Amino acid sequence: EDQVTQSPEALRLQEGESSSLNCSYTVSGLRGLFWYRQDPGKGPEFLFTLYSAGEEKEKERLKATLTKKESFLHITAPKPEDSATYLCAVQAVGSGNTGKLIFGQGTTLQVKP
């Protein structure tokens, strides 16, 4: 069964304190791994898609990396506005042409000034 597990469930950081969020996955065949940001009361906002092991993508203070079993979202020198829930999702080859995303439960990040 395709599965996604994120850790930690919650993370508190001081402004400027860098850290990483983990996304472990088991999937029959990976078509893509997605990172989304979700603010309270809002829908998920797209951040990155990674397609193959070794791939990295960056956007401002965020960098996403991918191995064959997990992905990391590295946050460098975070600011309070980075506080949100970060969702990881996989799209499996076995999903055919539906593109169904399987999500983890999310990591809620709080950055204190």
Place this chain on the structure above:
Amino acid sequence: GAGVSQSPRYKVAKRGQDVALRCDPISGHVSLFWYQQALGQGPEFLTYFQNEAQLDKSGLPSDRFFAERPEGSVSTLKIQRTQQEDSAVYLCASSGRISSGNTIYFGEGSWLTVV
């Protein structure tokens, strides 16, 4: 439009009432998804449309849930005889053709509370 639009944003329904949730996808997007998100959890897949064809409805939790997209644009998710366990956020998402690796964009969600 500029993004995926959902209405109503908030709905309170009495147990047993029928509800209809509407989704306006990004213009030109052929792929449309519905997801259900319980409090503190990640979204869970309900159903997928390519244009007007419903290609996957494996995530619909019961036969009380029904989705349609008759003209390949606007979609409606209908829940009949609502139960308390149906309380959740219902997210709509749209994309270009999935086989081309297009990004999937989400709406703000419809918050359903069944009392």
